[in-house]
Amino acid sequence: DQQVKQNSPSLSVQEGRISILNCDYTNSMFDYFLWYKKYPAEGPTFLISISSIKDKNEDGRFTVFLNKSAKHLSLHIVPSQPGDSAVYFCAAKDRDKIIFGKGTRLHILP
């Protein structure tokens, strides 16, 4: 039973535009959320995180939004660049472990 859900397996976005990746979770006890980025044959790389007491966290081109009432978070990438093409994992921290979604493959089109 998936606790972190990424319902879009893939997303294509034009270079320079905004990429929006969505994620839903089921456990209201989660208090910390993360996004990881993964290139082929590499491990996931930490990108950005947000505490459940906040609704937004920004780091350069990356912004994560959290809507606790809807149990929904999203990652915005502006502007999208070719190097952003990768698989993005939404994740939640459950004490010491990370619970991952299945990932969304982002394609940045030239």
Added chain:
Amino acid sequence: EAGVTQFPSHSVIEKGQTVTLRCDPISGHDNLYWYRRVMGKEIKFLLHFVKESKQDESGMPNNRFLAERTGGTYSTLKVQPAELEDSGVYFCASSAGTGWNQPQHFGDGTRLSIL
């Protein structure tokens, strides 16, 4: 600073054989984690070491899997005997602590193929 390193990068063995995966965490990181991703599924937690002690092994699938971290440095994950359903990518991660501002850093994984 060297990242998390895993060896081998790829292992192909036959069903019933034994395989040992190794993980070297980032120097100074007391916390070490094992995860795995089976084909088509999400990355799933296996266990967590704090130094040499197993803090949480709730994700270990069965007793064919044995993880050790003698001396609190590198860790090994042994699968004995390997079964077909054990195929997947095994990731190791490490962190300095478990707080919200101490993310887990992942290695590139070991791709395990059981024939």
